[in-house]
Amino acid sequence: MKEEIITSGRMIPNIDPVLHVWHWQIPVYLFLGGLAAGLLFFASYYTLTGKTKNFPTAVKIGPIIALFAIVLGLIALLLDLKHPLYFWQLYTTIRLESPMSWGAWALFLIMPMAVVWIASYLKEIFPKLDSRKKFASLLKFIIVETETDKEFNWDWKFNWLRKFEQFVIKERKPFAWIMIVFSVILGVYTGILLSAFNARPLWNTSILGPLFLTSGLSTAAATIMWMSKNHTEKIVFSRIDLLLIVVELFFITHLFMGYVAGSQVKIDAAHYFLGGEYTISFWVNVIILGLIIPAILESLELLKFKVPIAIPAALILWGGLMFRFIMVDAGQVTRYLY
């Protein structure tokens, strides 16, 4: 048997013996970014189809979670930077060749959209201030209490804010069109970010974009069905999720077919998952716990069995998070040998 032993005197931290430049921050950020993209996608989608009444959680509560996810994701991203005080350099240029550049811009633009979206629904979500005194005092700089005989007992402090709110409410559909486009960009970006690196054979596959988008939508659907208090909404999102799981399994099958039929470095990359060191963590956490068991539970629910919705929802979120952790970690191990 032909053997090749490579020795090198180099021992640079985080690069030798295996590359480990990206730690927990990147997978956490990819997960939160995908979740936010999915939540904003569903909010925009049900606005565009005119079903905001039937899907209150997706349209009104989802974007709030999305905003928190984006903010936490950005914090994770900032923690990842080794030269964080220079982060603003991201916004001095647009480099279309670099997914990280346009991803940073997409995040930068989608965040104010989510804020405006949430603000325009705030009167519907919190019509009365009495029960939310603490929350109200936090927003005192921007809202004032009004007479209690109306549907809501508060209003925006400034006239231009009230006018802006009316404008947003009137133009919800065009707004939703813009947001749905940006949410898809954000969702695909979380995958493309990795697939742009041809030096890491595990990542360098174009199916990663759609796969991460589907996974993000799936985690978002799980979040909505978990949060929702509306029975029909729960059922619809449980079905959407089931469909997304099937699509995800289909993409993952394709992913592995691509590796196994690929060049030597791709075959080696696949071996980390087909007998190598990531086999158990991937197949148990991502495939069985994250996709197959939730799919079975959701199917049982469709057959009128009683399943506590928290179990499949939590499993899907767990699977989505683990998927990103494993992909980011394993991708850095795969490389070209020479």
Added chain:
Amino acid sequence: MRYAMAIDTKKCVGCSDCVVACQTENNVPLGFCRDWISETTDGTYPKLELEIRSERCNHCDNTPCVRTCPTGASHIIDGGIIKVTHFECIGCGACIESCPYDARYFHPEGWVDKCTFCDHRLKNGQLPACVSVCPTKCMYFGDLDDKNSVVSKIIATRKWKVLAPEAGTSPQIFYLV
């Protein structure tokens, strides 16, 4: 102008002089290096073949590091040399992930550091530090666009290979075999 390097694997003894010269010339922080020695042993005992290489950034023609850089800190200067502007680098690590040769690293100050072909020496008509100190004279440096340069002549007459050509980066360090 296209700077390139040819390194004779038959002459290189792996003494690491090039590594130390670079660390000294470029104030490379302790524990890091911009160039390094790789030894590969091929075959089955007792039929073994040894190759020793001095490796560094390949200053590729098709540069994934420049492509993936979100701020434009990684850029190409005259002669095809790839450099990093410190104050534009945010330390995201994208270029490190994109390099098939792992030629880049995080400087302890946060920005990404790498081989510059000693462009500050080239300006004064000097050779890169690693080339100038090599005791076996196994490194050749010059301009590929100049047919009479030492590097053009040697790769025209000797058999050579580049590292990981299948990565599609079109590397510009030629290893004479």
